[in-house]
Amino acid sequence: QKEVEQDPGPLSVPEGAIVSLNCTYSNSAFQYFMWYRQYSRKGPELLMYTYSSGNKEDGRFTAQVDKSSKYISLFIRDSQPSDSATYLCAMISGGYNKLIFGAGTRLAVHP
Amino acid sequence: GAVVSQHPSWVICKSGTSVKIECRSLDFQATTMFWYRQFPKQSLMLMATSNEGSKATYEQGVEKDKFLINHASLTLSTLTVTSAHPEDSSFYICSASGRGRNEQYFGPGTRLTVT
Numbered sequence: 001q002k003e004v005e006q007d008p009g010p011l012s013v014p015e016g017a018i019v020s021l022n023c024t025y026s027n028s029a030f031q032y033f034m035w036y037r038q039y040s041r042k043g044p045e046l047l048m049y050t051y052s053s054g055n056k057e058d059g060r061f062t063a064q065v066d067k068s069s070k071y072i073s074l075f076i077r078d079s080q081p082s083d084s085a086t087y088l089c090a091m092i093s094g095g096y097n098k099l100i101f102g103a104g105t106r107l108a109v110h111p
Numbered sequence: 112g113a114v115v116s117q118h119p120s121w122v123i124c125k126s127g128t129s130v131k132i133e134c135r136s137l138d139f140q141a142t143t144m145f146w147y148r149q150f151p152k153q154s155l156m157l158m159a160t161s162n163e164g165s166k167a168t169y170e171q172g173v174e175k176d177k178f179l180i181n182h183a184s185l186t187l188s189t190l191t192v193t194s195a196h197p198e199d200s201s202f203y204i205c206s207a208s209g210r211g212r213n214e215q216y217f218g219p220g221t222r223l224t225v226t
Contacts, residue, residue, distance in 0.1 A: 043219045
């Protein structure tokens with residue numbers, strides 16, 4: 001069993017839809033959670049960084065962490081074609097600096 | 112947000128030659144830098160972690176004599192692929208984190224093609 005599970009998709013939605021991306025994890029030592037967006041042939045871009053259970057909002061993006069269920073989510077409101085990319089969840093244990101990535105979910109937002 | 116640059120963005124070299132890739136943190140001091148490799152449609156694979164002024168720590172299965180990493184300053188790390196072969200062709204990405212920080216900021220990546 002992988003430490004971090006993420007559905008690779010692809011996920012196709014119409015423009016304006018609310019997108020829900022999810023990851024589950026098995027290691028209860030993970031304390032810090034990140035979401036990255038990666039366009040084709042580019043490096044990942046940090047979208048959200050959270051370290052506690054609950055919600056964190058930044059513009060059209062909301063990150064949600066449920067440590068009791070070992071489940072994290074990223075919601076994208078009013079999705080745009082420019083949001084089409086691969087979204088990677090990543091997490092890290094306290095005291096360590098090695099990120100553990102999910103497989104990435106490919107998202108396509110069509111006009 | 113924090114900015115990390117990489118140079119070159121793409122490089123083509125002949126088999127047997129060495130290639131150096133630079134990674135720079137432009138607006139923060141990167142106490143730790145990371146080097147990843149990514150194959151098409153796959154997630155990132157960590158190759159090594161380096162702290163400023165220390166030797167790099169390589170992941171299992173990564174040849175340290177083939178992938179030389181130097182982190183000489185708080186803003187610069189280099190990856191040298193020695194005696195490159197076609198199987199080394201890949202997308203190499205660096206990332207950096209600041210002192211006491213967990214989040215990593217990634218460079219734009221370098222596409223290496225070995226002919």
